[in-house]
Amino acid sequence: MSKNKKRKASDFVLNSITYLSSTVSLITLLGILIFIFGQGFKLLNVDLLVENFESQGYVADLYDNVRLCNCEPTIEFDENTYYSPKWGVALSDTTDLLGRTVVKVEFVDKDSPLYKVRDKGIGNDPIELRDEYHIIRIAFDEYPTALSRYGSENMINYLEANDSLREIEFQTEGGGIRGSIITTLYLIVLTLAFALPIGIAAAIYLNEYAPANKVTKLMRSLIETLTGVPSIIYGLMGLAVFVPLTVKLTSATGGNLLSGAMTLAVILLPIIIRTTEESLKVIPDDYRQASLALGASKTQTTFQIVLPSAVPGIMTATLLAIGRIIGESAALVFAIGTAIKDEVSLTGKSTSLAVHIWAMMTDEPANIELSATIAIIIMFIVVILNILIKIISGRYMKRKMGVSS
Amino acid sequence: MIAEAKKLQFRSTSKGKITDKIAKIIFMSATILSASFIFVIAGIVLVRGVIPFTTDNLGVGRVSLFSFLTGDIWLIGETFASNLYSIGFIIISTLFITLLSLAISFPVGVLTALFIAKIAPKPLAKVLRTVIETLASIPSIVFGLFGAGVILKLVYDFSALIGYQSKGGNSILSVVIVLALMTIPTITTISEVAIRSVDKSIEQGSLALGASKTQTNFKVILSSAKSGIFTAAILGIGRSLGEATAVSLVAGGRRAGISFDLLDTTSTLTTIMLEGLKETTGIDYDIRFSVGLVLMVVILLTNLLLNSIKRRVGVVNVKE
16 A cells, blocks of 8 residues: 555656646746747837838938927827927937937927928938937027937927027937848748759659669768758858859859858758658659650659649748748858848848847847847747648648548 | 550650650759758868868968867957967867756656656647747747846846856856757657657556556656657757857857856857857968867767667667
């Protein structure tokens, strides 16, 4: 009896350990989600996706024929926001992404003389002062200049005390990730353009043409070995092979999107080949024989019978590949570089979303908030891809079973 | 009749035969190209990696291979203009970190797999499997960000609690935790497949002999799935050794002296490669390939060693 009790106790302990172990993964996932949403959610909006990363500075003055606004605010402000009825602007104090105190524009009335100002830098072009921009200084005639470091209340008081101003210097918000989003899209398209044809062709050869001999086995295992190579080593290869290659062939001067996409393509080859081959394997031989018996050539059979049946597998391979492209960082750090750019070109440097995070996190000071926002976007795409893969393979399994029964 | 049909087919496809041949050649060259990349990678890393040891590196002087592999100082940068690059201490700390992270991720991963496959009620198992799948598909940079934003703070607070001034939490411990969290899904997924594929009759035999369900799970099933679980560990180690960007965000970048202190900063073979990125020529550029070469050798040797152990362990099956 006591032995039985002892056994029950030890069983209970062992079972509890497995329960505890499983919670580790659950806590990790929850922790990651809570962290990235807690830090990054407030920055997540449409502006972020379409704005430039570098903030742009402007010096502007008023047009000659403007009138003062003297308008009531159309929205409510909190107590830390100061409003100037004369000029129709509301300002508040805030800290920018680098932790400096800046004066932020909260509201500009449509009738405000500051709504459209003249860009002094490049002639007479109008430029809008928008919400979220940072005002650096406002200079007046015969009055002290209002500087951002004296705060927004001071700036509003100065504005109220004057009927005109000499010039206003302000900055666009910056911190947007448009460039990195475009880069990531470019990389996806280019990489797939390189990797899919080669990968699918290799899978067709291995499954449809290759004789079952030692050479085939060797080639298979060589391709399989690629999966074990760490991505940073692929990065070295990109740096030493594809960067010089693209520099020679194009106008690129260093790491560029083409060299990055080629490097990613090599990383993806084993994944694409394996997934495609698996989908080729399950196509019943009857299909091929029937096609051949009807007089179709081997090539016709391959392209018109075998390949269409392998489409779900190829789609799964594509989705897996997209996930890998979006997540890859180490290889791209070497094969492209870490310069965050707003202007993206195929032969220039720029960062994918993942490398954007790395570049900001290795910078001083690290920008955790924007990194977390990008992480939310990456996670969102990854989850969508996962769901799509499940749907496709689920349908595929059903069809496969239908065929075999 | 058959001969006639064959003739007919031949005539109608004689033009197709040429396309067939061309198609085959195209498909075959794609395969050969794919298979040859492993040689391109190994070749280029080897060729560039030996440059620091065979040339005088634009006047800096030849790097001694022996001190490169055994020394404990890494003087990178133009200001030093030195040939003092050694990664002996980094090789050891890389292996140390990998071992420690496996010490966490292996038991946790295997037990999670056992839980999902055999112990958990079905709905719970389904939820956990989704959790593991999601974790497995999270890019490493996000783990790195989580490490830099959360783990670093926890480690920093912990070290402050025991009266230790750590460099913002950048430490061996942080790296170990981040790597362990990243490898748990890998180990769990593969172990679960191994556990599931254990023959039902072995399980039933154990139960019939009077062993409890839990005893069967731990003593019979785990040891029957030994080979697959070992494969999981090998893949986990591979991922730990090769991980770069996530680790670089929490390691702290140690340049000299070996340290086994868990709260001290560290460097791994991958993080040291990510330093000094701006160089495009000279020793700071080439030395990364040398480190890459060492990394590849380390991974290859670990794999060979582990696979030989696996072969030895795999033979003894349920004999405990």
